[in-house]
Amino acid sequence: MIRFGYSMIMISTLIITLFITGGCDVTDPTFIIDTAVTATIEIDEETSFYQGSEEVNLQELLDGIDGPVIDINVFNITLQIERLGNTPEDLSLNGSLSINGNTLMSLGDVPISVFANERSIFDDALVNQYNFSVDNDGLQYLLALFDDLPTVNVSVAGEASGNPVNVRVLTKLHAQVSTE
Amino acid sequence: MKSFYRMWSIMRVGIVIVLFTVLTLPSSGQNTFEETIEKITSDNVRGYIQPMLDGFGANINSGFPGSARIKKMGLTFKLQFVGMGTLIGDxxxxxxxxxxxxxxxxxxxxxxxxxxxxxxxxxxxxxxxxxxxxxxxxASIMPFAIPQLTIGDVFGTQMTIRYVPIPEIDDFPKVNLFGIGVRHSISQYLPLVPVDLAAGVFYQTFSIGDHLDSKATALTAQVSKTFLVLTLYGGLQYETTDVNLSYTYTGPLPPGDQSDRNVSIDLKGENKFRATAGVSLALGILHLHTDISVGKVTVISAGLGFGI
Structure with a gap:
C-alpha cells in the first residue's frame, strides 16, 4: 500500500510537471540593458576663455554585462553644467564640445542655467529657444566608434560672457546593450 | 515518519522542477531574472510584466477544492497536487x-x-x-503547481492549507508560498435543495527572493452534484491579487531624474471575477479533478489527490 502510494506520488508529480511545462517554451532571450558612460570636465578659469578635456573609455558601457554583446545602440546624449565657486549665475557660454576633435554640439551664448539639470541635447526646445545645435557629422563620427568602443577624448572650448568660469561639464552617453 | 519524509522529498523535487522551469530563464550568459529586472526602469517593468502577474494571480487563485459536498461531521483528509495554467492570448x-x-x-x-x-x-x-x-x-499557457491539504469536516466546515518553502538553489531564488482557506456547507441549512452548496474564503502569500511579495484573496460560492463516484461542480469567485516588486535599479537614470534608485512597484492582478465548471472522480483513496475558469483570463486546472 505504501509502495503504491509512493508510485502514485511520483507518477502524479511527473504528470503535472509534463502538463504544465508542455505549453511553455522559454525562448533564448536577448535582454536589452540600459547603460551609460559620463565625461566629467572641470573648468576653473579666471578669464572668460575656457577649455578642458577628459579621456573616456567607451568600454565602460559594458561594465556589469556578463553575456556576449549582440548589439549596442546610442539612444540619448545628455549635458549638465554645474556652476561652481564664484561663477556668475547669469553666465552664458559660446563654444563647442568635441569628440576626438570632431564637433558634436555648439553653443551660442547659451545660459549655463539651461543645463542646470541633466538634459538631452536632442531636446527640441534647445534648438527652438536657444542658439544650440547638434552637429550631425560629429554625431555620425561618434556612432561609428561603437564598432570598436575605443577611448575617446572629450573636449570643450570657447568663451563665456563673463568670468571667472568655474563649472563642471558632464556629458553622458546613454546606450542600450543587447545581450544574451 | 520515514515514509512521510520520503513522500515530502519526492513532492519537493516535483515542485522545484515545476517552479524552476517557470520562474528561471535559461541563458548562455549569466544574467539571472533578478539581475535583469534591476537594469530595467520601473515604467517599462510595469507594462512588460503585467500579463505575467495577471496569469500568476489567476493561477494562485485556482485549484481550490471544487465539490461543495461537506458533511456536518466526518473525516476528510486529502493531499492533492494541483496543476493550473492561464491561457496566453494575443x-x-x-x-x-x-x-x-x-x-x-x-x-x-x-x-x-x-x-x-x-x-x-x-x-x-x-x-x-x-x-x-x-x-x-x-507560451500558450502560463503554468503553476501547488500541493494542498484539505481537512475536515467539523460542523460542515473544511480547511485547506497550501505550504511550499523552497530554499535558494544556485541562481534560483528562495520561494515561499503559504495559503489557508475555509469552506462552509450552506446546503446543511437547506436540506430540501437537491444540490450541495458551499461558500469559502482563501488567503495566500507568495514571495520570490528579495524582489517579489504577493498576497491573494478569494471569496467563492460553490455548487455541486455527486453521482456515485462522479461529481459535477461549478461556482463563482471574487478574487484579488496584490504584488509588490522591489529592487535597486542599477542602470542609468533618465535625464534630470534624481529619484531614489530603490524601486518599489505595486501591481494588482486584473482578474476580479470568474465562473468555474469542473468534474471530479473519487476512486477510493484516489481523487482526480479538472476544471476551467473563465474571467478576464481563462484558467484550466487539474489535480490528483490521495486521501479520504
Whole structure:
C-alpha cells in the first residue's frame, strides 16, 4: 500500500510537471540593458576663455554585462553644467564640445542655467529657444566608434560672457546593450 | 515518519522542477531574472510584466477544492497536487508604451514578457533609436503547481492549507508560498435543495527572493452534484491579487531624474471575477479533478489527490 502510494506520488508529480511545462517554451532571450558612460570636465578659469578635456573609455558601457554583446545602440546624449565657486549665475557660454576633435554640439551664448539639470541635447526646445545645435557629422563620427568602443577624448572650448568660469561639464552617453 | 519524509522529498523535487522551469530563464550568459529586472526602469517593468502577474494571480487563485459536498461531521483528509495554467492570448503579448521624451511621445505597441520582439522607435531627425525589451517567454499557457491539504469536516466546515518553502538553489531564488482557506456547507441549512452548496474564503502569500511579495484573496460560492463516484461542480469567485516588486535599479537614470534608485512597484492582478465548471472522480483513496475558469483570463486546472 505504501509502495503504491509512493508510485502514485511520483507518477502524479511527473504528470503535472509534463502538463504544465508542455505549453511553455522559454525562448533564448536577448535582454536589452540600459547603460551609460559620463565625461566629467572641470573648468576653473579666471578669464572668460575656457577649455578642458577628459579621456573616456567607451568600454565602460559594458561594465556589469556578463553575456556576449549582440548589439549596442546610442539612444540619448545628455549635458549638465554645474556652476561652481564664484561663477556668475547669469553666465552664458559660446563654444563647442568635441569628440576626438570632431564637433558634436555648439553653443551660442547659451545660459549655463539651461543645463542646470541633466538634459538631452536632442531636446527640441534647445534648438527652438536657444542658439544650440547638434552637429550631425560629429554625431555620425561618434556612432561609428561603437564598432570598436575605443577611448575617446572629450573636449570643450570657447568663451563665456563673463568670468571667472568655474563649472563642471558632464556629458553622458546613454546606450542600450543587447545581450544574451 | 520515514515514509512521510520520503513522500515530502519526492513532492519537493516535483515542485522545484515545476517552479524552476517557470520562474528561471535559461541563458548562455549569466544574467539571472533578478539581475535583469534591476537594469530595467520601473515604467517599462510595469507594462512588460503585467500579463505575467495577471496569469500568476489567476493561477494562485485556482485549484481550490471544487465539490461543495461537506458533511456536518466526518473525516476528510486529502493531499492533492494541483496543476493550473492561464491561457496566453494575443492580448497578453503586447502593451502600449511611451518612448523616451526626446525621441517621441506617441505611444507604441511593444512586446510584453510573453510577446515577440520589442518595438524599435527611431528619432525623426537624428540617427538614434530606442529599443523596448523583447519578449522572453513563448507560451500558450502560463503554468503553476501547488500541493494542498484539505481537512475536515467539523460542523460542515473544511480547511485547506497550501505550504511550499523552497530554499535558494544556485541562481534560483528562495520561494515561499503559504495559503489557508475555509469552506462552509450552506446546503446543511437547506436540506430540501437537491444540490450541495458551499461558500469559502482563501488567503495566500507568495514571495520570490528579495524582489517579489504577493498576497491573494478569494471569496467563492460553490455548487455541486455527486453521482456515485462522479461529481459535477461549478461556482463563482471574487478574487484579488496584490504584488509588490522591489529592487535597486542599477542602470542609468533618465535625464534630470534624481529619484531614489530603490524601486518599489505595486501591481494588482486584473482578474476580479470568474465562473468555474469542473468534474471530479473519487476512486477510493484516489481523487482526480479538472476544471476551467473563465474571467478576464481563462484558467484550466487539474489535480490528483490521495486521501479520504
Amino acid at each position: 492580448a497578453e503579448k503586447s502593451y502600449m508604451a511611451t518612448p523616451p521624451e526626446h525621441i517621441a511621445q506617441e505611444p507604441v505597441q511593444t512586446a510584453t514578457v510573453f510577446g515577440g520582439d520589442g518595438a524599435v522607435v527611431e528619432h525623426p531627425v537624428y540617427p538614434l533609436n530606442y529599443k523596448f525589451q523583447n519578449g522572453l517567454i513563448d
